[in-house]
Amino acid sequence: MTATLQNDFVATLRAHSQRYHDQHPFHVRMNAGECSRRQLQGWIANRFYYQENIPRKDAAILANCPDVEVRRRWIRRILDHDGRTDGEGGIEAWLRLGEAAGLTREEIVDHRHLVPGVRFAVDAYVNFARTRPWVEAVASSLTELFAPDLMAERLVAFERWYAWIEPGGLAYFRARLEQAPRDCEHALEVVTEYCRSAEDRSRAVDALSFKCDVLWSLMDAIDNAYPE
Ligand SMILES: O=C(O)c1cc(C(=O)O)c2c(n1)C(=O)C(=O)c1cc(C(=O)O)[nH]c1-2
Numbered sequence: 001m002t003a004t005l006q007n008d009f010v011a012t013l014r015a016h017s018q019r020y021h022d023q024h025p026f027h028v029r030m031n032a033g034e035c036s037r038r039q040l041q042g043w044i045a046n047r048f049y050y051q052e053n054i055p056r057k058d059a060a061i062l063a064n065c066p067d068v069e070v071r072r073r074w075i076r077r078i079l080d081h082d083g084r085t086d087g088e089g090g091i092e093a094w095l096r097l098g099e100a101a102g103l104t105r106e107e108i109v110d111h112r113h114l115v116p117g118v119r120f121a122v123d124a125y126v127n128f129a130r131t132r133p134w135v136e137a138v139a140s141s142l143t144e145l146f147a148p149d150l151m152a153e154r155l156v157a158f159e160r161w162y163a164w165i166e167p168g169g170l171a172y173f174r175a176r177l178e179q180a181p182r183d184c185e186h187a188l189e190v191v192t193e194y195c196r197s198a199e200d201r202s203r204a205v206d207a208l209s210f211k212c213d214v215l216w217s218l219m220d221a222i223d224n225a226y227p228e
Contacts, residue, residue: 006192009201011058013142013191020143022150026223031153033161037102042163042226044098045113050218051094053122055081057129057137064134093172100169101162117221122140122176125214132207135194139204140211142191144184147190153175 001009021027029035030043055078062071062078083089098108105112129137151173158170195201 001192001196005201009027009195009204010188010192012201012205013139013188013208014145016143016205016212017146018210019058019212019216020146020150021212021219022146022153024219024223026219027150029228031157033157034184035162036226036228037164039226039228040165041098041101041103042113043222044094044101045108045180046115046118046218046222046225048094048098048108049111049114049118049122050125051081051091053126055091056156057126060126060129060136061137062138064129070190077183080175090127090172090175093175097165097169097172102164115221115225117224118218121214121218121221125211128210128214130208135191135200136203136207138187139207140186140189141187142208143211143215144187147180147184148177151180 014077021022024042026039030040035043055151058074058077064072065071065074075117081090083092086092095105095108099105125140128140155170155173155177158165158173191204195204
């Protein structure tokens, strides 16, 4: 691929920031301090389903990926979320966020708050990674290019507007500020190396569009379940 084609490809991927869920009305209200306690708790309990399924999605990518060097780096994502032992990892950190916001572990883990639209959106993402070519699944993870800005904004918003959430609960977002850039740098390397033809590139762009839709649908479902 020539340098120009590569730059255009990366620019097209990055332009998907315009469709990222940071612009969803629920996130806009969240970051403006307009969410109630119940709405934030609902968001945390529902987003847990995304968090617990991310490692299963990444395991599907590993299962479909024949490149040992890619697998060696990709596997770290699973450990980041699952931890190496009890009490570690992103899933645990998300449960602590829930506790800091006044939820019990039990009510998060047993899915009593999980709404159908969130389940369908997350299941669609995992299913995509299981059934589509692995490079497309890698491309679909590239929404993480846009996540750090949202995390930084969220950290400021939570400290400012939702002081009733214990500050220790925000550790998850701080960890993602470092993990997301590292992860998406690798994902970008993979798609630029493997997407050689115009058709490959177009499929990678479609995969990222699909993922933007997953995240947007997830937020729509939460927004509908916890009206103002
Ligand atoms: O809170 C967010 O807005 C947000 C967004 C995303 C994303 O853009 O997919 C991820 C995360 N958080 C996240 O915490 C996370 O671990 C994660 C993994 C992935 C992925 O697709 O592999 N996205 C995201």
